[in-house]
Amino acid sequence: MNRQIFSVLLFISTFFSAQKPVQIAFLSDVHFQDLYGSFSDHNFKGIINPKTGKPTILRTMDSQLHSTRIFNENYFAFLKALDDIVAKGIKIVAMPGDFSDDGQAYNLRGLHRILQEYHEKYGINFYLTTGNHDPVGPFHNEGGKDDFLGQNGNPLGIYSKENIGKSTDKVITKDIAESGYLEILNELKDFGFYPKKEDLFWSTPFDHHSFKNYSYKNGLQSADYSKRMYEVAKSFSVPDLSYVVEPVKDVWMIAIDGNTYIPKNLKESPQNTSNYKGASIGYNNVLTNKQHLIPWVKKLAEEARKSNKTLIAFTHYPMIDFNDGATSEIKNLLGDKKWQMERVPQEEVAKLFAEAGLQIHFAGHMHINDTGIRKFGENVLVNVQVPSLAAYLPAYKILTIQSPNRMEVKTEVINDVPHFDELFPLYEKEYSALQHDKTKTLWNKDILNTKSYHDFMLFHLKELVRLRMIPDDWPKEFIDKTKSLNGGDLLLFIQNKDRLKDQGIRSESFKKWSFDDLLLDLYKFQSADELAKKDIPEERLKQYQILEKLYQENQSNDLFIIQIKSVFKILSLLSHGDPADHFEIDLKKKKIIKL
Structure with a gap:
């Protein structure tokens, strides 16, 4: 009798778990910087935090308050978001780019460690796509920052070479250089950039195997770096790490690499890493220099329709204007070079991808919460802007696929973060040092009185508007x-x-x-x-x-x-x-x- 009851209960449990809708969490612009990382070629591990006794590699508060994102506390917010996702039982996490500070080796290692830990402990599968910070350029480049915090409270420079940067107090390590595509692929291949054995399907824009003939072996061959190159301009071959994956039955996720690195000078060598423009403009450059993505998406959309697959795309860059119809008004008031106007996608972007059959797209890049919809005849495209954990309002999105034609999207705001104030004693030291330097503007110390991560990020926005947005964007x-x-x-x-x-x-x-x-x-x-x-x-x-x-x-x-x-x-x-x-x-x- 007990065995029969157990069998019935097992059947009911299996039936309902099979009916559970697929959920995907989207975490964008995490900008992970490993506060507790280490360098492979230098024994510097940071400055000692008097509150915790731990050595910490952090940036100054002054630099944070002049940036559109913070650099340090988002480390704790990232862990909080992951714990939140674990508690909700979500097993698929998509990360639409800017998952690191600037693609530095020590940050990529730290990110790998955390993603691997959450995969092994909780069975979460991560699917990443690239952003304009990872990589900063298509190939490895020397780099560094002037604004790490030194032991005495003054800025410390950390550079990959001796002749970079302006700080005299410095650390030299190759691990602060900006990784290119190859280094990112090698470090993070387990998180979408290569197929997993359990993936039901995996392919790239350059893979000519048909969906029906998919095998893990074919997927591995297609994932090779050398097979993922295209000409961004005549004689300039650069990588494209786009891929499509079927992590669970009947759901296809297209991870589009929207980075378009256009050469500044066509007469320069393609190997000159400093000869490529940044990718922050996004899809407007895809239309001119990375057009192969559009027929690839169209091919996938057609195959998905035929095979009854639900297609969800994510890229770092928005496909739809994110200013809620205010773009022309903002241009009239401030000019067309302000308010990040160069990042607003042309209407043609939405039109081409909608006509290619794409309907749902998640994006990051702008560090904003927004939804946009465009209709072109029978075609429709919805663009969901995923906020950053490193800016106001810190949040992530959860997509629940109720049916192929009905999706639910929920914004999960990260208000309270354990340890968000852990670094405050180090900022006190920085503030004290700044007071002795009459050439510098003091930041508002009241930020160190904030009682929650939400309030901390709101204060960051307030200071950012005062110190940067108003002076830069508005007529004096x-x-x-x-x-x-x-x-x-x-x-x-x-x-x-x-x-x-x-x-x-x-x-x-x-x-x-x-x-x-x-x-x-x-x-x-x-x-x-x-x-x-x-x-x-x-x-x-x-x-x-x-x-x-x-x-x-x-x-x-x-x-x-x-x-x-x-x-x-x-x-x-x-x-x-x-x-x-x-x-x-x-x-x-x-x-x-x-x-």
């Missing part, structure tokens, strides 16, 4: 005019008090926030999309809506009023995009539905 005259203004002033520019009273609007309540607050909130929406609303007072959000409406109705020809009008228009567009937190993609109806 406009910023000078607005720096002393509050919300009440903005209201009274276009309405007198009597008219406001008639409309039931109290200008006094608008004085609680400044124009600086407005600009910071603009960047919150750019970074976090609808999730930014949790970090902005509800009353202020309502006041923004009132001001946006009043400014849009205003017909003034005054340039300053027109500029403020534009700011509110951009704010409104960025805060009313397609659902970007928890939503369903219905491919039959060609719709994104908020859940």
